[in-house]
Amino acid sequence: MSVLKHSVLLLALWTGIIAYYMYHPLPDDLEEPWKVRLLLAGLKFTGHIAFASSKLGIATEHETMRWILNTAYVAGMKIDDPDLNIKTTEIEGVRVRIYEPVKGSAYGPAIVYFHGGGWTIMSIDTHDEFTRELARRTQFTVISVDYRLAPEHPFPAPFDDCFAVTRHLLEFGSQFKIDPSKIVVMGDDAGGNLAAAVAQKFMRTPRGLPSLRLQVLLTPMLQAFDFRLPSYARNERRPVGASTRGVARAWLGYMRKDPAIAWFFARNNHTSRYLKTTYSYLVDFAILPPAHRRDYARDRVGIVDAGDETLSDAMQNFVLHPYFAPLMQKTLKGLPPAYVVAAGYDVVADDAVIYARRLRKDGVVTTLKYYERGFHQDVLRFGNFAAGARTFNDLIAFLKQMFEMKTEKS
Numbered sequence: 001m002s003v004l005k006h007s008v009l010l011l012a013l014w015t016g017i018i019a020y021y022m023y024h025p026l027p028d029d030l031e032e033p034w035k036v037r038l039l040l041a042g043l044k045f046t047g048h049i050a051f052a053s054s055k056l057g058i059a060t061e062h063e064t065m066r067w068i069l070n071t072a073y074v075a076g077m078k079i080d081d082p083d084l085n086i087k088t089t090e091i092e093g094v095r096v097r098i099y100e101p102v103k104g105s106a107y108g109p110a111i112v113y114f115h116g117g118g119w120t121i122m123s124i125d126t127h128d129e130f131t132r133e134l135a136r137r138t139q140f141t142v143i144s145v146d147y148r149l150a151p152e153h154p155f156p157a158p159f160d161d162c163f164a165v166t167r168h169l170l171e172f173g174s175q176f177k178i179d180p181s182k183i184v185v186m187g188d189d190a191g192g193n194l195a196a197a198v199a200q201k202f203m204r205t206p207r208g209l210p211s212l213r214l215q216v217l218l219t220p221m222l223q224a225f226d227f228r229l230p231s232y233a234r235n236e237r238r239p240v241g242a243s244t245r246g247v248a249r250a251w252l253g254y255m256r257k258d259p260a261i262a263w264f265f266a267r268n269n270h271t272s273r274y275l276k277t278t279y280s281y282l283v284d285f286a287i288l289p290p291a292h293r294r295d296y297a298r299d300r301v302g303i304v305d306a307g308d309e310t311l312s313d314a315m316q317n318f319v320l321h322p323y324f325a326p327l328m329q330k331t332l333k334g335l336p337p338a339y340v341v342a343a344g345y346d347v348v349a350d351d352a353v354i355y356a357r358r359l360r361k362d363g364v365v366t367t368l369k370y371y372e373r374g375f376h377q378d379v380l381r382f383g384n385f386a387a388g389a390r391t392f393n394d395l396i397a398f399l400k401q402m403f404e405m406k407t408e409k410s
Helices: 002-022 033-055 061-075 128-138 157-176 190-204 230-235 244-255 259-266 273-283 309-319 349-361 386-402
Strands: 084-091 094-101 108-114 141-145 178-188 214-218 338-345 366-375
Touching (some): 002 033, 033 061, 094 157, 128 386, 157 190, 178 190, 244 259, 366 386
Parallel strands (some): 214 338
Antiparallel strands (some): 094 141
């Protein structure tokens, strides 16, 4: 009887643990909900391990998260690939991985890729499967940039690394057997932020350097000014892949500020009344399509109109800096064409939509792909999720069409 009792208790304990990690409120029409729950459970468990590690003094949360993610991805990473010549090297002192299609044409297009991970985690290893497939499907050379990570290397270090690599390729692209006039900057999440910021800095391209051909922003994080936009309010109680608090913590990591103040960001308490009055036009939700603003007034709860003056003063130089937050750039005229991806079940979706609409308003040729049932960074899971496969296939088709290449079947 004692053995049976202990077995029942153990079963109940494991059932409770599994239920805790698997429980996550999701939108009713989200595709493949159990796959998403498994993904989110893994991320939640990893986060708890990282938190425990930091409390025990073993390593910081970011260090633990990096170790877990890199170990997991490296374990399943291919060493050789018959379709690609792959080498890891340095450009301007920055570690990069170059994927060169074996059958690709010499001096063809190239993609400079900046990985996501909130500027603080992930690497060229965690994105290896994605960048390999990107090179294989497009037959473009892909240069994946392993920029320095925050908080050890806060803004502008990650941006500086990405800009330095891109500038080098524009100047010496022929040495890498790519056409410098056909360079695309691309990134997901924080990498989308870096791609947009790099493109902005090249608006003032020095004489003698070709212009960037395209910027591709995949569910990008583009502003830390307003955390109460409709997409935040709409997805706050059922976030898929990114939460309001998590996004705020990522921005704080990029600044090397205390993540404990994320709550103030999530309620817009980090910007003063003056900043809100003066700069809110750059992040104006009125530019969103009416469907995106549906029921917004009802959901816009907890917003602070005034803000903490001391905190605002400390954050101002970051929050308003266009290379830190590209949506705060006052004019977008002269930027290269853009391909922008937003996902309906993503708290930062409105960043992408507002940016795309402002780009168009300023005369930039822009393609906005809004996936109603997509989620944050789903494109990275192109092999496991229908939403990711759809996003990825559309991206490949667009790139091939832009460079007039024959599209392969998925």
